[in-house]
Amino acid sequence: MPTLKIIAACERVLFDQEGPVSVVNIFQRMNVQLQAAPLPDKAVFQSLWSVFTLWENDPKEVGQEFTQVIQVFAPDGSLFVENEWSFKNTDADSTQFKIRARFPTLPIWAEGDVIVRVRLKNIDAEQGSFRFAIRYLPRGEDAKPIEPTKA
Amino acid sequence: MCPVCFYDKMPDPPVDYNICPCCGTEFEHDDEVRTHEQLRDYWVSSGAKWFFREPPLFWNPWQQLVAAGVQLPYVATVTFAGTSTFGKVTAGGDEFIASVYPTTGEEVLGIAA
Numbered sequence: 731m732p733t734l735k736i737i738a739a740c741e742r743v744l745f746d747q748e749g750p751v752s753v754v755n756i757f758q759r760m761n762v763q764l765q766a767a768p769l770p771d772k773a774v775f776q777s778l779w780s781v782f783t784l785w786e787n788d789p790k791e792v793g794q795e796f797t798q799v800i801q802v803f804a805p806d807g808s809l810f811v812e813n814e815w816s817f818k819n820t821d822a823d824s825t826q827f828k829i830r831a832r833f834p835t836l837p838i839w840a841e842g843d844v845i846v847r848v849r850l851k852n853i854d855a856e857q858g859s860f861r862f863a864i865r866y867l868p869r870g871e872d873a874k875p876i877e878p879t880k881a
Numbered sequence: 882m883c884p885v886c887f888y889d890k891m892p893d894p895p896v897d898y899n900i901c902p903c904c905g906t907e908f909e910h911d912d913e914v915r916t917h918e919q920l921r922d923y924w925v926s927s928g929a930k931w932f933f934r935e936p937p938l939f940w941n942p943w944q945q946l947v948a949a950g951v952q953l954p955y956v957a958t959v960t961f962a963g964t965s966t967f968g969k970v971t972a973g974g975d976e977f978i979a980s981v982y983p984t985t986g987e988e989v990l991g992i993a994a
Contacts, residue, residue, distance in 0.1 A: 741961065755961060765956035770928060774943045775959045811939055835944050838957065865962075 731850065732796055732819075732827065734857040736784035739846050743782045743830040751828050753782050757862035762838050764866065774835035781846050781860070785827040787819040794818065797851035800831050805842030805864050814851065841866050885912075885920045886929070886942070887949035903945075905932030925954050 741755035762775070781800055795818040804810040813831045837844060843861045850857060882889045888903035895901065895908045904924045906912065911920060929942035943953055 757961070759962040761960040761962050763958040763960070765958065769955055769957060770943075772929075772941050772943060773953075773955060773957070774941060774947065775957060776947045776953070777959065809939070810941075835941075835947060836959070838959065 731791070731853065732785040732787050734783060734848060735786050735826075736782065737846065737848055737858045737860045738782050739844070739860050739862055740780055740782060742778070743780045745828075745830070751782070751784075757844075759863040759865055760836065760838070761865050761867050769839055771839055772837075773839040775838045776835055779833055779836060781813075781831045781833070781848075783829045783831075783848055783858075785817070785829070787825055787827060789819075789822045789825075792819050792822045798829055798831075799849050799851050801847045801849075802833065802837070803845040803847070804837035805840040805844060810837045810844075836864075838864055840864070884917045886924055887945055887951070890937070900933070902933035903931060903936075903940075903942075904929075921951070 738753055739757045740753050741757070744752040744754065746752070757779070760775075762769075781802075783798060783800075785796075785798070795816055797814055797816045800813040800815075802810045802812070811833060813833070815829050815831060817827050817829065819827065841864055843863055846860045847856055848858045849855065883891050883895055883901040883903060883906065885895075885906045886901060886904035888901055891899070891901055891903075893899040895906075898907055898909055900907045904920070906920050906924075915923075925942075925946075929946075931940065931942075946953060
């Protein structure tokens with residue numbers, strides 16, 4: 731069974747054509763500053779973000795397909811989104827498999843921790859998790875210049 | 882796809898008195914007297930609730946609107962924050978390997994408006 735070596739939620743993951751991967755802005759905390767009325771139920775923030783996972787292959791499992799399941803839990807504990815990605819080691823000399831799962835929005839309707847859980851499909855055990863915080867700021871606190879959303 | 886709320890799994894086309902299970906619009910009835918945009922504004926201002934029975938797994942009205950390119954009705958600024966760190970990573974005794982530099986603190990990701 732592949733072993734999960736790295737999991738990180740981040741702003742973006744850059745794949746170099748030669749193979750190396752760069753993980754940009756690993757999430758730690760998101761400050762949400764409300765501009766007007768309270769956020770509605772299930773409010774999201776439109777911003778493309780990624781979950782990067784790095785699996786270490788077992789050379790004995792060449793040709794065997796596995797499916798990574800990523801579940802993102804909102805700060806209120808509800809399941810926000812799920813993503814599946816199948817991967818297969820085709821080369822015994824290849825020791826790693828890197829996956830970028832992208833998501834278009836962040837769940838910001840409640841304060842607390844967003845938890846990203848990773849498991850392999852059909853294997854009843856969590857392989858790893860990553861969490862980052864959503865925190866509300868009162869209006870005016872830590873005010874920053876505002877830039878347009880970059881999709 | 883529903884032209885009001887942009888739910889893309891309507892069981893029937895948005896015509897002939899069919900009703901969108903998401904926003905509840907009855908087509909060729911509700912949209913006889915109001916435009917789709919007016920109906921959408923009403924649905925959104927009412928909280929964008931799911932209309933018929935239970936919503937599908939992972940359904941999110943705001944995500945649905947974002948995917949359709951509709952401007953969200955609420956405004957929030959989100960900033961990326963981290964703990965400032967500074968230190969030296971060493972191996973063995975005092976052999977210097979790398980510095981860990983402080984983060985800039987916060988970087989603005991953008992604004993949903």
